[in-house]
Amino acid sequence: MDPKIVTRFAPSPTGALHLGNARTALFSFLMARAAGGRFLLRVEDTNRDRSSDAFMSSQLSDLAWLGLSWDAGPDHDDGRGPYRQSERESIYDGLYQKLELEGHAYPCFCTPLELDLARRAKLAAGQPPRYPGTCRELDTAARAARAAEGRQPALRFRVPDAGVIEFEDLVRGLQSIAAATLGDFVLRRADGGPMFFFCNAVDDSLMGVTQVLRGDDHLSNTPRQLLLLQALELPVPRYGHLPLLLDASGAPLSKRRGSTTIGELRACGYLAAAVGNYLLRLGHTGAPDPWVEPVDFAQNFRLDRLGRAPAHFDAAQLDHWQREAVRRLTPEQAVHWLDAELPADWSAQERLELAGLLQGNLLFPADAADWLSVLRGELPPLTAEDSTVLAEAGPAFFEAALAAYHEVGADVGALGRELKQRTGRKGAALFMPLRIALTGRHDGPELAALLPAIPASLVRARLTGAARAH
Numbered sequence: 001m002d003p004k005i006v007t008r009f010a011p012s013p014t015g016a017l018h019l020g021n022a023r024t025a026l027f028s029f030l031m032a033r034a035a036g037g038r039f040l041l042r043v044e045d046t047n048r049d050r051s052s053d054a055f056m057s058s059q060l061s062d063l064a065w066l067g068l069s070w071d072a073g074p075d076h077d078d079g080r081g082p083y084r085q086s087e088r089e090s091i092y093d094g095l096y097q098k099l100e101l102e103g104h105a106y107p108c109f110c111t112p113l114e115l116d117l118a119r120r121a122k123l124a125a126g127q128p129p130r131y132p133g134t135c136r137e138l139d140t141a142a143r144a145a146r147a148a149e150g151r152q153p154a155l156r157f158r159v160p161d162a163g164v165i166e167f168e169d170l171v172r173g174l175q176s177i178a179a180a181t182l183g184d185f186v187l188r189r190a191d192g193g194p195m196f197f198f199c200n201a202v203d204d205s206l207m208g209v210t211q212v213l214r215g216d217d218h219l220s221n222t223p224r225q226l227l228l229l230q231a232l233e234l235p236v237p238r239y240g241h242l243p244l245l246l247d248a249s250g251a252p253l254s255k256r257r258g259s260t261t262i263g264e265l266r267a268c269g270y271l272a273a274a275v276g277n278y279l280l281r282l283g284h285t286g287a288p289d290p291w292v293e294p295v296d297f298a299q300n301f302r303l304d305r306l307g308r309a310p311a312h313f314d315a316a317q318l319d320h321w322q323r324e325a326v327r328r329l330t331p332e333q334a335v336h337w338l339d340a341e342l343p344a345d346w347s348a349q350e351r352l353e354l355a356g357l358l359q360g361n362l363l364f365p366a367d368a369a370d371w372l373s374v375l376r377g378e379l380p381p382l383t384a385e386d387s388t389v390l391a392e393a394g395p396a397f398f399e400a401a402l403a404a405y406h407e408v409g410a411d412v413g414a415l416g417r418e419l420k421q422r423t424g425r426k427g428a429a430l431f432m433p434l435r436i437a438l439t440g441r442h443d444g445p446e447l448a449a450l451l452p453a454i455p456a457s458l459v460r461a462r463l464t465g466a467a468r469a470h
Contacts, residue, residue: 005037041073107153130183170240379440393433
């Protein structure tokens with residue numbers, strides 16, 4: 001155990017939380033909890049145009065639903081906050097000044113058009129489209145002249161001309177890149193807005209984060225962030241880059257593509273434990289094959305079992321874990337899960353009995369509607385195959401079934417014995433037509449459990465209808 005381990009999840013509130021984000025959050029949470037460390041939640045809301053409090057609230061709600069409790073965040077400051085980047089501008093301003101005063105950063109007056117032309121020229125010459133350093137060595141007079149033209153400068157980091165940046169990635173191993181290939185990068189835009197990787201890096205350091213797990217789309221940011229933190233003489237966390245989670249088409253899951261979100265899964269009726277069991281195994285081979293209780297997730301998470309290949313979203317696998325989760329619900333939990341589907345006028349006992357009866361045959365709460373029709377309403381039209389089963393049984397069979405039901409009631413064992421004596425049928429030849437006539441289905445809960453839950457008047461009506469129709 002290492003209580004000094006501090007991890008974080010830092011969502012941007014510009015959309016709903018999708019499965020790829022949730023997996024990163026889960027792994028970061030488990031890394032901390034497995035070590036007895038701390039897990040932080042930081043909201044990266046510097047994108048003023050796209051960030052919203054509504055998205056932030058939904059993301060926090062989804063994380064809490066998944067069981068990811070944070071030790072500090074926007075709703076609980078531990079003295080290292082604020083945990084919303086929009087509230088940290090004064091901190092960033094001080095760091096910008098330090099970098100500029102110490103010669104690690106400089107104002108860049110290049111316009112978007114000038115930058116585009118320079119980029120095109122580099123590409124035409126067969127060179128990487130790095131910033132050419134136009135404003136790097138401007139003297140005080142040249143800077144003043146550009147400012148007098150009304151140009152608002154961005155702030156660029158002065159990348160060393162030589163040297164190699166190396167770091168040991170927690171997932172990918174040793175990474176190395178020549179500093180000269182990076183080009184001077186922007187820390188603050190001309191409109192005063194901070195760049196993502198600047199805030200991201202300094203906040204991790206100032207908040208005491210020791211390990212960072214994130215998608216490998218951020219891998220190119222890491223060398224820049226290492227240079228930045230070294231220039232600021234701030235502690236550097238260890239970084240690990242996870243392969244992106246891909247959708248069925250092979251494209252990365254993303255908010256902009258409308259990929260499957262946690263909110264959508266919740267609305268469908270997926271259970272948090274099912275989603276957690278699924279995510280625990282996406283690109284991670286540390287978990288056993290059987291079901292893992294959420295309380296045991298941390299002890300089944302191993303950093304050295306994170307894969308380097310992209311993982312693919314598999315709806316069938318998610319549904320497998322949903323079935324496992326539904327099967328493990330207590331009767332009270334099942335009632336809560338099914339609440340919106342159950343008749344409001346049913347008693348608490350009736351709701352418990354129905355939940356227990358149907359639980360093993362449902363994947364989502366909406367699936368209960370068909371079974372409520374079986375128990376209280378009109379049966380759906382029969383398939384051609386089921387109609388054939390009833391026709392083969394014939395009217396005499398259902399008349400005998402009605403008489404047997406009058407005599408022995410809803411005890412399926414006694415009903416079967418009486419009906420066998422009256423018709424000579426047994427086994428599937430007896431119970432299948434009886435089941436189809438009474439429920440309209442040949443699958444689902446045992447008839448012994450279903451029959452007592454169907455009102456006697458409905459049983460009689462269905463047997464009478466089967467006798468008349470066949």
